[in-house]
Amino acid sequence: MTDSPTPEGGAAPLHDPAPPSGRRPGRPVSKRSTSGFGRYLCKHIGGAAVSLLLVLFSSFFIFRLIAGDPIDQLTKERPVSPEERAALRAELGLDRPMWQQFWDYITGTLTMDLGDSFQYRRPIFDLIVERLPATILLSGTGMVLAVLLGFWIGTRSGWRQGSRFDRAHVGTGLLLYSAPTFWLGMIVILVFARYLGIFPVNGMRSPNTPPDLWSQAVDIGHHLVLPVLTYTAVVYAGYLMIMRSSILDEIGNDYLTTARAKGLRDDEVRDRHAVPNALLPTVTLVFLAIGGVVNGSIVTETVFSWPGLGSLFVQAIFYPDRPVLQALFVLFSASTIIAVLAAEILYWFIDPRIRKS
Amino acid sequence: MTTSTPTSPRALRRARRRQSFARSWAAYRAQRTGMIGLVLLGAIVLLALAAPVLVDESALSVTQATGGRMEPPSAEYPLGTDEVGRSVLALTLWGSRLSLLIGLTATVVAIVIGTAVGVTSGHVGGWYGWIALRVSDWFMVLPSLVVAIALLAVLGRSMATTILVIALVSWSGTTRLVRAQTLTVQSRPYLERARALGAGHWHQMTKHLLPNVLPLVLASATLLVPSAILMESSLAWLGLGDPNVVSWGSILNRASDNGAVSAHAWWYLLPPGLAILLVVLAFMMCGRALEAVFNPRLRGESA
Amino acid sequence: MTLLEFRDVHVTYTGSRGRIPAVRGVDLAVEAGTTVGVAGESGCGKSTLAMAVLRLLPRSAEVTGEILLDGEDLLRMGWGRLRAVRWTGASIVFQGAMHSLNAVQRIGRQVAEPMLVHDKGLRPAVAAKRAEGLLERVGLPPSRVRSYPHELSGGQRQRVMIAMALACDPDLIIADEATTALDVMVQAQVLQLISGLVSERGVGLVMISHDLSVLSSVCDTAAVMYAGRIVEQGPAHEVFARARHPYSAALGAAFPVIGDPASRLRPGGLAGDPPDPTRLPEGCSFRPRCAVAVERCGLESPELLQIGGSRSSACFVAQEGEPVVVG
Numbered sequence: 001m002t003d004s005p006t007p008e009g010g011a012a013p014l015h016d017p018a019p020p021s022g023r024r025p026g027r028p029v030s031k032r033s034t035s036g037f038g039r040y041l042c043k044h045i046g047g048a049a050v051s052l053l054l055v056l057f058s059s060f061f062i063f064r065l066i067a068g069d070p071i072d073q074l075t076k077e078r079p080v081s082p083e084e085r086a087a088l089r090a091e092l093g094l095d096r097p098m099w100q101q102f103w104d105y106i107t108g109t110l111t112m113d114l115g116d117s118f119q120y121r122r123p124i125f126d127l128i129v130e131r132l133p134a135t136i137l138l139s140g141t142g143m144v145l146a147v148l149l150g151f152w153i154g155t156r157s158g159w160r161q162g163s164r165f166d167r168a169h170v171g172t173g174l175l176l177y178s179a180p181t182f183w184l185g186m187i188v189i190l191v192f193a194r195y196l197g198i199f200p201v202n203g204m205r206s207p208n209t210p211p212d213l214w215s216q217a218v219d220i221g222h223h224l225v226l227p228v229l230t231y232t233a234v235v236y237a238g239y240l241m242i243m244r245s246s247i248l249d250e251i252g253n254d255y256l257t258t259a260r261a262k263g264l265r266d267d268e269v270r271d272r273h274a275v276p277n278a279l280l281p282t283v284t285l286v287f288l289a290i291g292g293v294v295n296g297s298i299v300t301e302t303v304f305s306w307p308g309l310g311s312l313f314v315q316a317i318f319y320p321d322r323p324v325l326q327a328l329f330v331l332f333s334a335s336t337i338i339a340v341l342a343a344e345i346l347y348w349f350i351d352p353r354i355r356k357s
Numbered sequence: 358m359t360t361s362t363p364t365s366p367r368a369l370r371r372a373r374r375r376q377s378f379a380r381s382w383a384a385y386r387a388q389r390t391g392m393i394g395l396v397l398l399g400a401i402v403l404l405a406l407a408a409p410v411l412v413d414e415s416a417l418s419v420t421q422a423t424g425g426r427m428e429p430p431s432a433e434y435p436l437g438t439d440e441v442g443r444s445v446l447a448l449t450l451w452g453s454r455l456s457l458l459i460g461l462t463a464t465v466v467a468i469v470i471g472t473a474v475g476v477t478s479g480h481v482g483g484w485y486g487w488i489a490l491r492v493s494d495w496f497m498v499l500p501s502l503v504v505a506i507a508l509l510a511v512l513g514r515s516m517a518t519t520i521l522v523i524a525l526v527s528w529s530g531t532t533r534l535v536r537a538q539t540l541t542v543q544s545r546p547y548l549e550r551a552r553a554l555g556a557g558h559w560h561q562m563t564k565h566l567l568p569n570v571l572p573l574v575l576a577s578a579t580l581l582v583p584s585a586i587l588m589e590s591s592l593a594w595l596g597l598g599d600p601n602v603v604s605w606g607s608i609l610n611r612a613s614d615n616g617a618v619s620a621h622a623w624w625y626l627l628p629p630g631l632a633i634l635l636v637v638l639a640f641m642m643c644g645r646a647l648e649a650v651f652n653p654r655l656r657g658e659s660a
Numbered sequence: 661m662t663l664l665e666f667r668d669v670h671v672t673y674t675g676s677r678g679r680i681p682a683v684r685g686v687d688l689a690v691e692a693g694t695t696v697g698v699a700g701e702s703g704c705g706k707s708t709l710a711m712a713v714l715r716l717l718p719r720s721a722e723v724t725g726e727i728l729l730d731g732e733d734l735l736r737m738g739w740g741r742l743r744a745v746r747w748t749g750a751s752i753v754f755q756g757a758m759h760s761l762n763a764v765q766r767i768g769r770q771v772a773e774p775m776l777v778h779d780k781g782l783r784p785a786v787a788a789k790r791a792e793g794l795l796e797r798v799g800l801p802p803s804r805v806r807s808y809p810h811e812l813s814g815g816q817r818q819r820v821m822i823a824m825a826l827a828c829d830p831d832l833i834i835a836d837e838a839t840t841a842l843d844v845m846v847q848a849q850v851l852q853l854i855s856g857l858v859s860e861r862g863v864g865l866v867m868i869s870h871d872l873s874v875l876s877s878v879c880d881t882a883a884v885m886y887a888g889r890i891v892e893q894g895p896a897h898e899v900f901a902r903a904r905h906p907y908s909a910a911l912g913a914a915f916p917v918i919g920d921p922a923s924r925l926r927p928g929g930l931a932g933d934p935p936d937p938t939r940l941p942e943g944c945s946f947r948p949r950c951a952v953a954v955e956r957c958g959l960e961s962p963e964l965l966q967i968g969g970s971r972s973s974a975c976f977v978a979q980e981g982e983p984v985v986v987g
Contacts, residue, residue, distance in 0.1 A: 051495050065511045174645075178637035180587055182594045183609060183630035190618050190626065201619075254759040258824075261714050261754075262774040263746035272773075273762050280764065298502055299591055303613075313503070314595060317510045325507065332503045340498055352764060352808040 040348060048341040055333040059326045060105050092116075109330060119321040127324070128309065128331065134204055135308030138224065139297040142231030147286055149232065150239025155278070157240065158247030159270050170244070173237030185230040185303035192226055199226050202305035227304040231297055242285055246278040253277075280351050287343030381572075384650045391646020397639040401632075405453040416447035417603055427615075427622045437624035439608075440615040448608050449628040455604035456633065459520055460586035466524035467585070468578050471531025476566050478532070479539030480558065490536070493529040501526040505588060509597045516599045519592060523585050534577055535570050542569045576651050579644035583637040590633050605629040662728075663832050663864040664690040664713070664750070669725035671708050671717065671888075680937050682708045682721070684888040687964075692831065695858055695865040697879030697896055699872055699911060701934055705888040706868045707755075710836045714746050729832065747774045751825040755837035757817035761809040767820055768805025771795070774827045794823040798853060815846035822853060832864045833857070839874060851878055872912055876900045881970075884908040887935055887945040890964055894971035904973040906950050906984040944976070952977050952984055 071085050071094070080088075089095045093104060108115060114124040153173075157166040176184075193201040200206065200223050209219040250256065251274070259269045298310035305311065309328060316324040385391055404411075415421050424438035431437070436445040478489035496504075505522045512518040542548065548565055556564075592598055593606025594613070608629040612618075617625040671683040683705040690696045698706045711717050713727055715734060727734045729749050734742065751774075754760035762770055771794055772787035792802035798819040809817055818838060825833050835854060839847040855878050858865050869875055875882055875896060882896040884907060892905035903909035910930040932949045935941055941948055943958040950957065956976050964974040967981075978984050 047491075047494075050491065051498065054495055055499070059507075062507055062511055174638060174641055175634070178583065178634045178641060180590050180594070180606075180609075180630065180633050182591060182613075183626070183633065186609070186613060186618050186626055187630065190621065190623060194618060194621055254754060254756060255762045257711075257716055258752075258754055258760045259762070259773075261716055261746055261752050263743045263748070263777050264773075265743065268777075273765075276764055277762065298506075299595075302595065313506070317506060318596070320510060325510070329503060329507055333499050336498050336500055350764075352810070 037348060041345065044341055044344045048337050051337045052334055055330055055337070056106060056109060059329045059333075060102055063322045063325050063329070105326075109327075114327040115323040117316075117321055117324045119316065119319045119324065124324055124327045127312065128327065131307060131309050131312055134306060135297065135301070135310060137220075138227050138231065138300065138306055138308060141224065142228045142235065142297065142300075145228065145232045146236040147239050150236040151243045151279075151282075153236075154240040154243025155247055155270065155275055158244035158251070158278075159274065161244075161248060161251070166244075169240065173240045176233045177237035179234065181230060181234045181299045182303050184234060185227070185300060188226050188230050189303070199223075202303075204307055227297075227300050227306055230303070231300045239282075239286075242282050243278065246281055247274060249281075250274045250278045280347075283347060283350065284340065284343040287339045287346070381650050385646055388646040388649060390642045391649075394639045394642025394646065397635065398643060401453065401636055401639060402457065404450065405457050408450045408454055412444075412447040412450055414451070416444055417451055419443070427617065427620055427625060429622075430624050436628050437622070439611065439625055440617075445608075445625055445628055448603055449605070449632055452603050452605040452608055452629055453632060453636075455516075455602050456586055456589060456606070456636065459516065459523070459589045459604065460582050460636075463520045463523035463527065463585040463589070464578050464581045466520060467527035467581060468531050468574055470524065471528040472535050472567075472570065472574055474528070475532040475535025476539050476562055476570065479536040479543065480562055480566060489532070493532040496526065496529040497533070499526075501588070502591065505592060506595070506597065509592060514597055514599055516602060519589060519598060522592075523588050526588070527581055527585060531574060531577060531581070535574060538570045538573055539566050542566055573651060576644070576647040579640060579647050583640040583644070586633065586637055586640075605633050661692050662689050663692050663730065664866070665726075665728040666709070667726040667728065669709070669712065669723065669727060671705070671712055672722045672724075673718075674720050674722065677938055681940075682888055682937060683712070685725075686885075686888075686890055688883055688890065688893075690832065690864045690866055692864050693858065693862040694881065695855065695867055695879045697875035697882040698866065698868045698885060699870060699875055699882060699908075700885035701870060701911075703934055703937075704885045706885050707836055709885075710752065710834050710866065710868055713750055713834060714752065715742060716752075744778070748778050748828040748830060750832040750834060751828065751830040753818075753821045753825045753833065753835040753838040755840060757814070757821045757841075758809065760821060761817060763809055765808075766805065767795070767807050767809065767812070768792070771805070771820065771824045771827055774824070778828050791823075791827070794826055795820070797826070798823045799849070815842050815850065818842060818846075818850055819853070822850070826857070830863065832866070834866045834868070836868045837870070838867075840869065840871065847874070854878065872900050884911065887940060888937065889945070889974065891946065891974045892972065893964065894969075898971065904967060904971055904978040904984060905946075905975045906952050906977070907946050909985045910949075944974075946975075952982070 071080075071088055086095070093101060096104075105115075112125055114128075116122060117124050117127055120127060150173075153169050157169050160166055189201055192199045204220055204223050205216070206219055206223075209215050255277075256269055256273055259273045260266075264272065297306075297308065298313060300306065301308045301310035302314050309331070312324065313328045313332075315321070316328065419441050424434055424442035424444065426438070426440055426442060428434060428438040428442070434444045434446065436449065439445055439448065474489050474493065478486040505526050508522045508525065509518060512522065542565065548561065551561060551565060589598070589604065590606030590609070593604050594610045596610055596614075598604060598607045598610065600607075606629075609626065612622070612625045612629075666686050666688045669683055669686045670681065673680040673682055686705075686709060688696065688698075698709065700706050708717065708721070712721075712723050713729070713734065715723070717723065723735055725735070729745065732745075734745065737745065761767075768788055768791045771791040772784070775787045775790060776782055776784060788805065792805055795804050796802050800816060800819055800823070804812070804816070804820075809820070812820065818841075821838070833854075838854070839850050842850060851874060854865065854867075857863060865878075867875060867879055879896040881894065882899045883890045884892045884899065884905065886907045892899060892903065892908045894904070899908060900912050903912055907930075914930070930949055935945055935948070941958075943956075943960055944950070944953070944962050947953045947957045954977060962974045962976050962979070964972050965979055966972045967979055973979060975984060
């Protein structure tokens with residue numbers, strides 16, 4: 001039905017099989033296909049560029065509205081002389097006219113010079129590079145698991161609508177989808193880390209792990225289990241419902257009867273014919289979720305104190321560390337916009353109907 | 358002729374609406390999960406409304422708390438106490454009011470914005486329509502939690518800002534839905550007739566487009582409420598909620614800030630979380646049933 | 661040799677409106693090397709009959725009786741055997757080729773698929789080569805194997821369906837409204853192709869259509885169905901030229917004869933609709949629309965009886981030897 005905003009960022013909308021950009025590609029073949037790939041590409045790249053510019057603009061102005069003088073935040077507990085304040089102001093470029101600050105910001109962002117963090121007193125670019133792998137590890141693993149699990153179950157659920165399998169899995173999925181991520185994470189920690197003690201409570205590494213690669217990998221893997229479990233549990237239901245409803249759209253189509261008449265087994269009809277057709281409308285959603293991989297786990301990272309970009313963002317809110325907020329806001333938003341663009345381009349190649357000559 | 362005979366256009370219209378409502382209700386009632394969701398929802402709303410009768414508001418006061426720090430459940434405190442000795446049961450009961458209120462209000466604001474933008478952009482078209490479409494696209498693509506956190510950081514923490522922010526990240530779906538429906542309705546012959554008879558834009562939008570779009574919007578709103586409630590609880594848990602009120606998310610925020618997990622205080626964690634889960638689940642069940650009423654393909658014959 | 665034989669076949673759907681009898685006791689035989697036409701209005705059960713052969717009906721359909729393919733009862737076959745028989749024993753040219761082809765798979769792969777399914781030892785490259793050959797046989801350039809369905813015209817798609825039906829050298833081909841959606845010239849080409857196959861390879865062909873001109877030009881024998889039953893059967897040209905059932909007569913009259921002014925002045929066709937299968941009339945189910953009905957027609961249902969030569973009719977009037985057309 002509607003594309004409801006996803007409560008915890010990365011979760012795919014539960015009820016909308018149509019891609020969030022709304023321009024549901026493919027079926028029925030739209031009129032844009034007449035002008036070929038070039039125009040198709042230009043149109044979508046143009047749209048994405050406008051969106052990116054809007055993000056740049058808004059990130060600059062929104063965070064400038066945060067109450068309080070950044071110099072006060074920077075010099076929190078220590079007394080400073082007016083001269084020191086002025087020097088700091090000049091160092092940060094805060095004494096320059098607004099339009100000049102804006103120009104510096106735009107050129108800086110485009111050249112990967114994101115400025116320094118108030119909180120860490122380090123280049124933000126370095127901070128991001130340092131924390132990105134942790135985020136990708138957690139969200140990437142969770143996302144892949146959620147997509148695989150959701151699509152695997154969703155396919156079988158839709159194919160046998162109303163069966164015991166369908167009812168049980170839709171019920172379980174809805175139940176997990178309804179649980180707030182942070183709460184599920186706390187409960188998981190309570191049960192598996194506190195009561196049972198079989199997994200670490202939080203963080204990504206234990207301090208006393210031997211430095212060799214194997215021990216490190218096992219240690220990180222050990223820390224990864226609970227966050228990934230939480231993340232996957234909440235997110236997979238969305239994919240389940242999307243795939244299920246997409247399969248339901250295909251059931252009853254004549255080409256499936258043809259496949260059956262050819263002598264294919266039921267599972268062959270499903271996997272070779274129904275699934276490829278049903279997958280098409282879901283591609284954009286998966287890509288949108290890949291964009292959300294970076295930010296989708298803000299909550300999960302915070303619950304598990306996972307040293308990624310999401311927890312950095314939350315820290316920055318409370319400091320408040322304006323340059324970091326600006327940079328992460330742009331990063332998070334840009335990644336979803338680019339992922340959706342990638343999905344639209346990919347669509348051209350996987351759906352033959354869109355390129356109808 | 359008396360006024361009660363349905364011959365005036367208005368009465369006719371009312372009769373027709375009543376009829377179609379009765380049909381939809383019958384289709385809804387046929388779905389077990391939808392009915393379970395409705396009953397569950399009714400019970401929760403009733404508890405939320407009755408909270409002041411069941412527990413006095415003074416139970417929420419930090420200074421007048423009578424219990425010990427994080428006491429396990431007992432006869433006096435059926436669900437134990439929090440870190441300052443307040444009854445978790447009382448907190449959860451009162452928290453339901455805020456969580457429901459914010460979820461519902463935010464949804465109403467979102468669908469009002471969404472419907473207004475959707476109908477006007479679909480009806481007016483042109484430059485305005487194009488810009489409205491792009492902006493709603495933009496909101497749809499942006500990661501909603503990130504935007505919500507950013508806006509709350511800027512606007513400050515209060516109930517009103519929470520509602521506004523949640524509405525701002527939720528309206529675009531409704532816009533898209535309404536716009537599509539508006540465009541469909543617009544191409545139907547009776548609207549062309551209305552135009553030919555001299556109907557103005559306002560008349561067309563309020564008398565023809567809106568009534569056609571509303572059932573769909575209301576059905577989709579049922580699915581917006583649970584995500585608004587989840588969003589509110591996430592924001593409150595992160596510490597971005599109104600510090601002066603008790604919602605389920607803020608209870609859990611206090612719980613994790615005060616080490617309820619390491620204290621094994623399950624009675625502090627379970628009630629508010631389960632409450633969120635139940636409300637969201639109830640709305641989802643109702644929403645899915647409504648969806649099936651308006652989209653019969655999903656109903657299935659369970660062959 | 662009898663390839664396919666229906667013996668007292670009934671198909672009943674169970675739906676929200678209760679039990680709906682779609683086919684009510686059909687007996688029909690198809691010999692190798694011959695073409696049997698099945699005619700009737702939409703909803704008379706002819707497509708249901710076609711789908712029943714390979715048991716492709718939805719689970720809500722209950723099929724009773726016997727459907728013998730080469731003497732083997734399809735309705736009592738295990739699933740494994742049934743799958744083996746599908747497309748090798750009998751294949752179907754479905755109506756609406758656009759939807760019957762998988763939109764996101766190349767033509768070549770779809771044509772080759774049944775070969776690979778039924779011959780596990782077959783190398784994909786060999787199957788692909790054969791698919792090209794099949795396309796060539798139905799008059800399409802072999803390079804079309806790389807096309808997607810939407811890149812072909814309606815006539816080309818229908819030829820692909822025929823090529824696909826030939827993939828496993830079946831003894832029997834069922835063409836379900838195979839030419840209905842095509843324009844006249846393409847239709848003629850496709851018909852020629854189909855009848856060429858029958859004479860050349862000795863397959864049995866069941867041709868289902870509501871278009872009598874199609875059936876009379878291709879078929880050896882014809883069966884006319886009404887409300888789930890065969891009401892008339894006989895050599896195709898005789899059935900259509902001299903109907904022995906008022907329904908077949910009306911069906912024939914609905915098609916104007918080009919160049920015959922009399923047919924223009926005397927528009928044929930039939931008032932009313934076929935009966936609701938859940939509420940069939942007493943007696944002969946055609947009676948409410950029949951111009952020659954007698955008292956007996958409202959009391960009992962006429963059986964399909966031989967009425968001289970190779971003709972049979974399920975009409976009391978025809979069985980008495982009276983004319984079935986008024987005037």
